[in-house]
Amino acid sequence: MADQNPNVxxxxxxxxxxxxxxxxxxxxxxxxxxxxxxxxxEYHVARFAGWSDPWAYGMPFSLSAYAGIAAVVAATRPKGARGRVSATTGAVFAIVLALAAQVVAHLVNTGHMDHDQAWLIAVTSMVPPAVLAHLLHLAATPTPVVAPSTSVDTVEDAPVVERVAPVAQAPVLPPMPEQAPQLPPVEKPVRRIVYRDPRCAAIRPLYWNGTRPGTAAMRAALAMSGHGRVGDSTIRGILRAEVEEHEPVLATYPPALGRTA
Incomplete structure (x- = not known):
């Protein structure tokens, strides 16, 4: 069992x-x-102002209830809420009135002050309507609704939240356009081939670019190799046929562009 919080x-x-x-x-x-x-x-101050019994007994209840209500409203409304300043002012005013009533009553009773003064009668007469007006103002001012706090008091009670690092995903690339199938690369023959007709050696390099040479290309290769002019039927029917006889895969190569048979 976990230990209690030492601060509690x-x-x-x-x-x-x-x-x-x-x-x-x-x-x-x-x-x-x-x-x-x-x-x-407070009762004697009301009597000094001209109230008779039983109305004079209402002054203590007015001042005491007014001071309590204003103090509670000022304490319960949050800072900056509407009516808080007015309630605070009323609470201070009610305390001042209650203190003044006690001071005036005791000064009059001890002979240090004359109760028959116009200002004292006027101020005391204004107390009940002023208290009523301010209480109605506080009642008409809406009390803000404070949402319940969701804060955590202690570290032990705090919920544990596991943070998962986001996994970087590779960007989605657009599909590649369809391409023609690649042909196997043409390699030079590893083994040495001995042709029956030595002129075939001048034709074999023409396959290195991955295409099957035509008659014109083979005729030019033979001429550059010093074999002179050779007939077309000999080039296709004998020389190229012997080259492809030794390496049958060469016959499957696509024809060279612009070739003639």
Whole structure:
């Protein structure tokens, strides 16, 4: 079994149980206590502004609920989302109002401030409609839907992806055009052939280009070899016939271009 991540605390270790209990149960207790302690001051400020019972009790609920809603909206909306700046401003404004209500109430109760002042009455009277307007604005602003994160927290949980190197393929070449079958190469005879008519030796080299020589080419080869003029029937019927008799494959060669029989 794989070891646990050392960065993740194991069960039963880390924060003591009483510290965890204080954090878990202490937060709602502190919230309730602060709301209860803030209510008298906000109630008296509403009475100073001219609200009578039971309407004056709505001021603590308006300020406390407004501050909580604005703070939650500001904290849950992602950065740059529509309505985040407005919610942050409202949260700050609600905290300032709650603090000012407590300060004013205690100054009046201790005799350091006169509650019968026009500006104090005017500012306090504007609180409920301002809170209502801003809450409606936050409710009308759509909350962006954040797609669930697909990131991997630890290296151990990361999926292993095998990368296969692409195999280079040879380029596909177009088909080659059909070509005429190649004839076997003409080689000079390895063994020495002794012809009955020595004039055949002057005709045999004419086959080296892979074709069967014609009468005119053989007549010219005989003349250049010093055999004089030889009749056509002798060239074809005797000399060429003897050459091809010793090497029958020569008779299968294609005729030379422009030859005469």
């Amino acid at each position: 605390p194991r069960p039963g270790t880390g924060t003591p149980w009483y510290a965890r209990l204080a954090t878990t149960a202490g937060r709602p207790a502190v919230l309730a206590a602060t709301l209860i302690m803030s209510m008298p001051g």
